[in-house]
Amino acid sequence: MKKAFKWSNLYLWFVFILLYLPIFFLIIYSFNAGDVMQGWDGFSLKHYAELFADTRIIEIVVNTFLIALLSSLLASILGTAGALYIYDQRNQLIKNIFLSLNNILLVSPDVIIGASFLILFTVVGFSLGFASVLLSHIAFSIPIVVLMVLPRLQEMNQSLVAAAKDLGANNWQMLSRVILPVISPGILAGFFMAFTYSLDDFAVTFFVTGNGFSTLSVEIYSRARQGVSLEINALSAMMFVVSLVLVLLYYVISTRSSKNKKRGTRLVTPATEGL
Amino acid sequence: MKSKQQRQLFYLVPYGAWLLLFVIAPLVLLLFQSLTNANGGLTLHNYAVYFGSGTYLRMTFNSVWFAFLITLITLVISYPMAYLLNQLKQKQFWLLLVILPTWINLLLKTYAFIGLLSKTGTVNNFMSFFGIAPQQLLFSDWSFLLVAAYIEIPFMILPIFNSLAEIDPKLEQASRDLGANKWQTLRRVILPLSMPGVKAGIQAVFIPSLSLFMITRLIGGNRVITLGTAIEEHFLVTQNWQLGSTIGVILIVAMVVTMILTRDRVKKNTRK
Amino acid sequence: MAEQTPIIEFKSVSLAYGDTEILKGIDLSLEQGKFYTLLGPSGSGKTTILNLISGQLAATSGDILFENKRINDVPVEKRTVNTVFQDYALFPNMNVFENVAFGPSIKKMSKNDIERQVHDMLKLVKLDQYADRDISELSGGQRQRVAIARALANDPKVLLLDEPLSALDYKLRKDMQYELREIQQRLGITFVFVTHDQEEALAMSDWIFVMNDGVIQQNGTPEDIYDEPINHFVADFIGESNIVDGIMKTDYVVHFVGKDFENVDAGMRPNERVEVVLRPEDLDLTTIENGKLIVTIDDQSFRGDYYEITAIDDDGNEWQVQATNSAQVGERVGLTFDPEDIHIMRFNESEDDFDARLESYEDDDEE
Numbered sequence: 026m027k028k029a030f031k032w033s034n035l036y037l038w039f040v041f042i043l044l045y046l047p048i049f050f051l052i053i054y055s056f057n058a059g060d061v062m063q064g065w066d067g068f069s070l071k072h073y074a075e076l077f078a079d080t081r082i083i084e085i086v087v088n089t090f091l092i093a094l095l096s097s098l099l100a101s102i103l104g105t106a107g108a109l110y111i112y113d114q115r116n117q118l119i120k121n122i123f124l125s126l127n128n129i130l131l132v133s134p135d136v137i138i139g140a141s142f143l144i145l146f147t148v149v150g151f152s153l154g155f156a157s158v159l160l161s162h163i164a165f166s167i168p169i170v171v172l173m174v175l176p177r178l179q180e181m182n183q184s185l186v187a188a189a190k191d192l193g194a195n196n197w198q199m200l201s202r203v204i205l206p207v208i209s210p211g212i213l214a215g216f217f218m219a220f221t222y223s224l225d226d227f228a229v230t231f232f233v234t235g236n237g238f239s240t241l242s243v244e245i246y247s248r249a250r251q252g253v254s255l256e257i258n259a260l261s262a263m264m265f266v267v268s269l270v271l272v273l274l275y276y277v278i279s280t281r282s283s284k285n286k287k288r289g290t291r292l293v294t295p296a297t298e299g300l
Numbered sequence: 301m302k303s304k305q306q307r308q309l310f311y312l313v314p315y316g317a318w319l320l321l322f323v324i325a326p327l328v329l330l331l332f333q334s335l336t337n338a339n340g341g342l343t344l345h346n347y348a349v350y351f352g353s354g355t356y357l358r359m360t361f362n363s364v365w366f367a368f369l370i371t372l373i374t375l376v377i378s379y380p381m382a383y384l385l386n387q388l389k390q391k392q393f394w395l396l397l398v399i400l401p402t403w404i405n406l407l408l409k410t411y412a413f414i415g416l417l418s419k420t421g422t423v424n425n426f427m428s429f430f431g432i433a434p435q436q437l438l439f440s441d442w443s444f445l446l447v448a449a450y451i452e453i454p455f456m457i458l459p460i461f462n463s464l465a466e467i468d469p470k471l472e473q474a475s476r477d478l479g480a481n482k483w484q485t486l487r488r489v490i491l492p493l494s495m496p497g498v499k500a501g502i503q504a505v506f507i508p509s510l511s512l513f514m515i516t517r518l519i520g521g522n523r524v525i526t527l528g529t530a531i532e533e534h535f536l537v538t539q540n541w542q543l544g545s546t547i548g549v550i551l552i553v554a555m556v557v558t559m560i561l562t563r564d565r566v567k568k569n570t571r572k
Numbered sequence: 573m574a575e576q577t578p579i580i581e582f583k584s585v586s587l588a589y590g591d592t593e594i595l596k597g598i599d600l601s602l603e604q605g606k607f608y609t610l611l612g613p614s615g616s617g618k619t620t621i622l623n624l625i626s627g628q629l630a631a632t633s634g635d636i637l638f639e640n641k642r643i644n645d646v647p648v649e650k651r652t653v654n655t656v657f658q659d660y661a662l663f664p665n666m667n668v669f670e671n672v673a674f675g676p677s678i679k680k681m682s683k684n685d686i687e688r689q690v691h692d693m694l695k696l697v698k699l700d701q702y703a704d705r706d707i708s709e710l711s712g713g714q715r716q717r718v719a720i721a722r723a724l725a726n727d728p729k730v731l732l733l734d735e736p737l738s739a740l741d742y743k744l745r746k747d748m749q750y751e752l753r754e755i756q757q758r759l760g761i762t763f764v765f766v767t768h769d770q771e772e773a774l775a776m777s778d779w780i781f782v783m784n785d786g787v788i789q790q791n792g793t794p795e796d797i798y799d800e801p802i803n804h805f806v807a808d809f810i811g812e813s814n815i816v817d818g819i820m821k822t823d824y825v826v827h828f829v830g831k832d833f834e835n836v837d838a839g840m841r842p843n844e845r846v847e848v849v850l851r852p853e854d855l856d857l858t859t860i861e862n863g864k865l866i867v868t869i870d871d872q873s874f875r876g877d878y879y880e881i882t883a884i885d886d887d888g889n890e891w892q893v894q895a896t897n898s899a900q901v902g903e904r905v906g907l908t909f910d911p912e913d914i915h916i917m918r919f920n921e922s923e924d925d926f927d928a929r930l931e932s933y934e935d936d937d938e939e
Contacts, residue, residue, distance in 0.1 A: 033384045037394075040381045044401050044453065047412035050422065054415065062415030063422060107315035113308055126319050129327070132503075134511035134555065136528040137548050140535050141326030144333055144545070164322035167315075196307045225405055227514060228528075232535065245407040249518055253415060261408040268403040276396060470661035473628055476648040477655045478675035478726060488674075492665040 052265060055258035062253055072259040079256065082244070086260075088155070089224065089241040096162035097219035103163070104170025104219075105212055109204070111171070112178040127168045138165060139232030146233060153235025161233050162223045169222060170215035177211035178204075210278070217275045221268075327552075334545035346546040356530075360550065363526040366445070367509035371456075373449040374505050375498070378456035382497075383490075385457070386464045395461060402454045410518050413447045414438065417519070439521030447519045448512055455508075456501040463497025464490070499562040507555050527551045577640060579604045579730060579762055580625060585634030587620060594620050596786045597634070602730075602764065607756050609765045611773040612783030613809070618766045621783075622732050625764065627651050639729075649678075653730040654723040659739065660715045662707045668694070668718050669703040675726035693721035696755060713744045720755070730762045737772065749776050770810045774798060782806050790923055802926055803917055807849045814855070814891050818848040818916070823933070826916060829865060829887050835914040839929040847917040852892040854913035857881070857899055863906015867891055869899045883907070 050062075055073070059066035076082060107127065114120045130138060142161050151157055181204070189203045205212075227242035234243055241264075245257055337343045350356050381398075388394050401409070416422050417437040424434040437443050467490060475485040511528030522529075527547055534544030578601040587595040595617045602608055610618035623629040624636060627648035636644050643651065654675070662671050672690045681689070694700045697717035707715065716736060723731055733752070737745045753776050756763045767773055773780050774794040781791040782805075790802045801807035807815055818828030823838035828848045840846070860866055867883035870890075874880075881893040883905070891907065899905055921929075 033387075036380060037384050037388075040377065040453075041397065043450070044398065047409055047416060047450070048401060048404060050416060051408065051412045063418070063425065103314050103318055106311040107318070110308060110311035110315055113304075113311065123319075126323055129323050132507065132555065132559065134507055134528065134551060136511045136513060136531045137330070137551060138326075140531055140544060140548055141330040142322070143535060144329045144541065145322075145326045148329060160322075164318065167318055167322075196303050196310075221403055225403070227405075227407055228511075231514075231532075242405055242407045245405070245411060246514060246518070249407065249411045249414060253418075257408075257411060261405070261411070264408060265404055268400070272396070272400055272403055468659075468661060470657050470659065471663060473648075474655070474657055474661040474663070475674070477626055477628070478722065479649045479678045480674070481647075481649050484678060489663055489665075493663075 048261075048265060051258050052262040055255060055262045057255060057258075060255060062255070062258070072255040075256045076259045076263075082256070082260065085239050085241055085244050088238070092155075092159055092162055092240060093220050093223035096159055096166055096223050097216050099163045100166035100219045101170050101212055101216045104167045104215055105174050105208070107167060107171045108174035108178060108208075108211075109200075111175060127171050129168075130165050131168045131172070135226070135228035136232075139229040142229065143232045153233055154238045157233045157235070158230055158238060158240065161229050162226065165226070165229060166219035166222055169218045170212070173215035173218060174208055174211040177208040181207050213278055214275070217271065217278070221271060330545050330548050333541055334543075334549045336542055338542065346542050349543060350546050350550070356547075359525050359530060360527060362524070363510055363528075363530075364554065366441075366448075366524060366526065367506050369445055370448045370452060370509040371502055371506045373445065374452045374456040375501065377449070378453055378501065379460055379498070381453075382457045382460035382464055383486075385461055391461075391465070395458075398454050398457050398461075406451060407514065409451060410447060410515055413443070413450075413519055417443055438519060439523060441520070441524060444516060444520035444524045447515050448509060451512075451515070452505045452509065455504040459500035459504060460494060460497040463494045463500070467493050503559060503562050506558050510551060510554060527554070576603050578602055578637075579639060580764075581635075581637040581640075582621075582624075583635040583637070585624065585631045585636060587617075587624065587629065588632050594786055595624075595631075598786075598788060600781065600788065600791070602762055604729075604762055605760045606778040607753065607763045607765065607776060609767060609773040609777035609780045610783055611767060611770060611780055611809075612789075613768055616783040617786040618768075618781075618783045619734055620786075622655070622734055622764060622766050625651075625730065626653055626655050626732055652726075652728055653732055654726050654728040655732040655734060656716075656719045656723045656736045658734045658736065660719040660736075662715055662718055662722070664707055667703070667707070668699065668705050668710070671707065671718055672722045672725050674722065679726070689725055690721075693725045696724065696758075697721045712740055713748070716740065716748065720752075724755075724759070728761065730764060731756075733763060733765045735766055735768070737767070738769075745772070752776065774810070782809065784809070800915060800926075801849060801917065802921065802923060804847060807847075807915075807917065812852050812892055814850045814852065814889075816848050816850075816889055818846050820844045820846050820916060826914060829885055829889060831864070833864065833914060834911045835916065836912050837914070837916040838933040840916075840918060844918065846919070849915040849917060850891075850909060850913060851915075852880075852894040853878075854909050855891065855893045855895070855907050856909070857893065857895045857897055858906045858908045860904060860906045863908055865891070865907040867905060867907055869901050869903050869905060872899060872901055874898075 054062045056068050056070065057066055058069035058071065107123075111120060111123050111127070114123065138161075142157075142164070145151075146153060146157050185203055185207070186199065189199045194202065225242070226240075227246060230240050231243055231246070234240070239247075241260075245260075248254055248257060334346055335342055335344065337345055385391055385394050385398070418424075423437060428434060471489055471493070472485055475489045476482075480488065510526055511531070512526060513528040513532045516522070516524045516526055516529045527550065530547050531544050531551065534540045534547065580600075580602040582598045582600045584597040584599060585595060586593065586597055598617075598621065600621075610621055612618045620629060624631055627643070627646060627650075631644060635642050638646075638651070638653075663674065666674070669690055672693050673686050676686045676689050690703070691700060694703060697720050699714060699717050699721065702710070702714065702718075707718070710718065716739075719736070736752075737748050740748060749772060752763070752765075765773075765776065774797075777794055779791065780794055780797050782789045782797060784805050790797055790806045792800075797806065798810055801810060801813070804815060807813045816828050818826050820837070820840045820843070821827050821832065822842055823840075824835055826833050826835050826837070826846070826848060865885055867885045869881060870884050871882040872879055875894075878894045878896060879898050881895055881899065883891045883893060885891060893907065918926075
């Protein structure tokens, strides 16, 4: 018994090391005085200095966060509307059709999303750049928000709505005073998910970005194809910290909002296609 | 019930517009594109090219084969991991640690492997301690499998973990009580009950594995070509959108087939 | 208890998680073929005892013996006891037949033997028409029966039942009580039944262990425990009781609510402080002149076969009375009872002391 226990711990450690090795490898080398990811030439912050002096990278980081923020905000609004519509729909057939359509972008491989959006933008004559990337990010984030909000609506106590109606609330009052406060944890979770999807996305952006505009993922891709630069390591170390903060925030929010209920924290990952 | 109709319309307009513009229209356009020639005329020519060419068929077979291998590798590593995680005391915390790497940009993780696997990189240095001469680890089938499996592992662990966590611990106790040892309990009770999670994991890994073009480019060199790589190539390099769309349609068909094969046959009441 | 080798014995068994003691030095001995009940409120440790017998939990100290062999280190699957779980714990991926066949198939019985065994067991619980049903198609009562059949299919020497009836509605529960008792008598194996329902325990058991705070408070036949509760907890937990403080002046004379009463207890120190128990059904309403106690009716409700009356005496003590005749709220009436209805409890008297005292003065009486 004792021995089997040890083996299982060993396995857990093995997988955890496997999962984190590449990440810590990147971060450690970001402090290397040398210029390549091999051989340790001493500690230095010079790659961070390079990073902060690189106006192109900084501009791209700002763009990336701007896209993430705007797209997740707009997707939260549109996705919530979608969830409310699906929830309100009494016709089971229509409801199922909408749910299926909603999930198409979630399960589609990102190259398909990217390629088909590229065709769409070209056909309607929309020029590629900031706007096309933003629209694409909003588009693939909406179903995520719907998926996070819908369960909250379904859990909502029906008599709450009935009571509000009984007390004479109109549509807008019902939405703002009763429904939105109840589902706000779902919307917030959807917003966070959409935000990380957007930050992580490479493939869709790669298809619809055109020449003038770039996000972090696209930039890393093109630099990595040219070879190793420790400036990217410095960047990844900083991105790791940002991710960590986001995860903690999300964790705190989701545990706090589900604490008084019995359901455990169910964490959701960005699905692979959003990466 | 006029107010209800107003309300419905208020929600439907923005959401419906999104569905039409960004879900239905792109798919229709993709299908349409695959059925046209360079002048815009309707034709089945692209499908004839695809199915008539050994290269494309071999590429498709390879892509499916690699996706299968990636799925198998991640499943073999992830199932025991999910099982062991589920037995830990602070399991939600440890699960968070499994999920954390997925929140780090995929490109950055791939980039790390360039450093780890390059000819003078860390892995080769480590091997040379044991007297093994440096080898080209990058741009091989194995490096592609390794990196792709690395990326996908959390997406396999998560659904399996969730389905394992949903199993009533009393069932395991009941099985032991009826005379089954740990192994028999795993095989006859736990494994069958966690199948929905395994299927969800296969879905979450197999479909994206068909289309991981950035990893094939950065790690696999151009040795491994997936359906995704081919689509990217036709759209962004050779600018043959018609054939690219054809391969896209093939990829969608592969996706649908996968989902049908892995769907949950037993409808779970009306929950979810 | 009779001179027979016990099938299960606990010798000062304790279980603790860190500083939290769940069981404190449990001693018990179970005989072959009897229906035992562990009765107590939730958290009293009754289910823990069940889990120690089945092997799901390991004791921190003490010995657990099965047919005189120490089984502390025998794993769950090697023990010849089986459990009916509280929420049945039926395997949802198997149908009724497969659930019941699980144990026999693990034992590598032949196909024919398995089929015969499953059939016999399903017949025993009157579900032989349901072998091919899915678990999700069964009602609560039917699931209950499958769980019993599944546990019995391994031919256990002891069947453990963890609050098996708690999820059923009242009528079904009554039927199952009767049926479980019948199955136990037909098979002649030992049943260990856990419940927090004292009525259930009294109706079904040969022998009851009353538990609280990880300690066995009292054990005995249902009649013993009901008629002679050893302490305040048992008196309060089993049935309804009126408990007042009193003084045992001499043998057979107890003083409470300002009066001396004749009773049938003895063997205590003169003027010892005691607690006096009077069961509501032993009290009757009478005229003030005939009343041993004078009370004012505070509340009355009709319960079908009797009136449940709350009355208050002049000292402010509350008395529960189950009377056949009704009264008026606010009316002053007398309460009457027989000397043998008075039960005396000494403070901190152990079961052994109680038995010894009882024997000593009952012997005196015979002389």
